[in-house]
Amino acid sequence: MKRYHGRVEASAIERPVTFRAAEELGAFELAELWADRTAWPVTDRTAYDELAELATMSALAKWLDRWQPIAIHGAVLAGAQPEAVAGALGSSVEEAYRRWHEWALRQRNFVIGGKLGITEEAYEAVAQRFAAARIEPTRLTSPNR
Numbered sequence: 001m002k003r004y005h006g007r008v009e010a011s012a013i014e015r016p017v018t019f020r021a022a023e024e025l026g027a028f029e030l031a032e033l034w035a036d037r038t039a040w041p042v043t044d045r046t047a048y049d050e051l052a053e054l055a056t057m058s059a060l061a062k063w064l065d066r067w068q069p070i071a072i073h074g075a076v077l078a079g080a081q082p083e084a085v086a087g088a089l090g091s092s093v094e095e096a097y098r099r100w101h102e103w104a105l106r107q108r109n110f111v112i113g114g115k116l117g118i119t120e121e122a123y124e125a126v127a128q129r130f131a132a133a134r135i136e137p138t139r140l141t142s143p144n145r
Contacts, residue, residue: 015039015052022059027067030060069103072096073118076126082133097135100126 015033016022022030033039034056041049068089075085086093104126107117 015048016055016059017048017051019055019058019062022055023062025059027060027063030056030063034060069099072100073104073122073126076100076129077122082130082135093130093133093135097130100130 016025025033040053072085072089075088076082080088082093082096086096089096089099104118104123108120108123110117
């Protein structure tokens with residue numbers, strides 16, 4: 001597939017028409033394609049146009065959904081209050097905590113180059129911020145402890 005590299009006529013590029021093909025483009029390339037309104041005809045749309053837009057939207061949504069807990073983690077560590085994080089997420093503090101906590105538990109056991117995805121200290125710092133917002137954090141436990 002010819003990859004998308006910036007503004008071009010919609011007919012000049014092969015846009016992905018399946019979720020799998022779109023996801024392989026990667027999040028940043030998908031976001032660039034999605035944001036480039038010249039890549040999407042407004043009138044006389046074909047099945048190809050509709051499928052390409054749906055595949056791009058679906059894959060980009062999946063990427064962003066996976067990255068939201070990372071953004072929650074970073075925002076809280078940077079000093080954002082859980083209520084502000086929930087506002088940015090468009091959800092409740094409880095949902096922000098749930099999304100972050102599920103991710104954090106996986107990251108605690110994820111090791112790359114001898115380093116944990118997140119440290120116990122980072123986990124505790126974020127959990128304490130949520131606890132201050134009356135969300136009862138679950139202590140991070142590792143099977144090796």
